[in-house]
Amino acid sequence: MFWNERIETLPRKELEALQKKRLKQTVVQVQKVAFYRQRLADAGIRPGEIRTLEDVSRIPFTRKQDLRDGYPFGFFAVPLSKVVRIHTTSGTTGKPTVVGYTKKDLDTWADLIARNMTMVGLREGDVFQNMVNYGMFTGGLGFHYGAEKIGLTVIPSATGNTRRQIEMIQDFGVTAIHCTPSYAMHLAEVAEEMHADLPSLTTGLFGAEPWSDAMRAELEQKLGVTAFDSYGLSELFGPGVAFECPERHGLHIWHDCYLVEIINPDTGEVLGDGERGELVVTPLAKEAMPLLRYRTGDITMKLEDGCLCGRAQKISRITGRSDDMLVIRGINVFPSQIEHVLLRIPEVGNQFMVYVDRINHLDEMTIEVEINRSYFSGELQDLARIQKKVVKELRDTLELRTTVRLVEPGTLPRFEGKAKRVIDRRDQK
Ligand SMILES: [Zn+2]
Secondary structure: OOOOHHHHOOOHHHHHHHHHHHHHHHHHHHOOOHHHHHHHHHOOOOHHHOOOOHHHHHOOOEOHHHHHHOOOOOOOOOOHHHOOEEEEEOOOOOOOEEEEEOHHHHHHHHHHHHHHHHHOOOOOOOEEEEOOOOOOOHHHHHHHHHHHHHOOEEEOOOOOOHHHHHHHHHHOOOOEEEEOHHHHHHHHHHHHHOOOOOOOOOEEEEEOOOOOHHHHHHHHHHHOOEEEEEEEEHHHOEEEEEEEOOOOOOEEEOOOOEEEEEEOOOOOOEOOOOOOEEEEEEEOOOOOOOOOOEEEEEEEOEOOOOOOOOOOOEEOOOOEEOOOOEEEOOEEEOHHHHHHHHHOOOOEEEEEEEEEEEEOOEEEEEEEEEEOHHHOOOOHHHHHHHHHHHHHHHHHHHOOOOEEEEEOOOOOOOOOOOOOOEEEOHHHO
């Protein structure tokens, strides 16, 4: 079993010995992939030379583009006959990335999810509604099998038909839900419209996109749950890579299965604890598709060792993806920062859209946000006051002047999967 307390709280020395052993196995496993044989040869590394955890820094990074170039099965280290499932990541442009799993991989993955869910207190007797896409997206089947492994009663409701979702929560006495934070916000809105109470709910597992602590407070208040952050990506099985414990101060990353580094995304230099940069992961227990030093694109940092719960090292909540980051007139802006500001302003809702244009060679950012009717008298001067307030709050946080457009409640798009709130039109002209 992967989720017993013993492995979660392994003393550092034992953990490092286990990591070292698994790293060596991984380096052997990647030899079955032509890409890695070539990559290591080009770097002048013989597999036997990777003996310590420090040696990993000699290995070149693997990028998402490498995986795309290997489409479809170029990164499989086992014959296709041993691959029992395939997922793909949502490709925004071109071909998606293909991920394969052996039977053992699926077992390991379900164990990791089970470990996360038990960590936040879910047990047999809990009723779990999994409100994410069950197709190629790993959040659906990933959580499904992990939850069944601990014996939860699983409702594979997937996405869509929010009113029906709310009825199921009520009728089946659902205690825990899993969805994206933006869908959870939509769920809360619809429940409010239906005047539906959800008294059975205690636990919300939210992931697949960055979300702020302000959003956490809002979701907890509206849905009556304790909200936990879930992190993962398909290239590393899917969800289950890191998860918040009941302390909810950073996410425990499972070091027996993932070797973690933080790098400067521009230079590739390895950073220390407490320094923010891009998360790079070498999975240590993958059979069908082993990877070395995979650049996740996600921005976080390692937190100092030691959590009140006794488990091993944590990373901070993801502040964004390095490719989500907008550079507006030379200033780095993450959509999560905008969300954070808007959630603090009661006069506006929590749905928003960001448009970026280049006008007369200057980047211009426009933010559309819904007005909150209960704070709006209907007077025009009231509109102007609210708009000015939003502009000021955004400027104080982002150090950037923006244009703010207030729109009617309920008119901005709602997202069931990953939210696409940013439309960058700068390259289209
Ligand atoms: Zn902890």
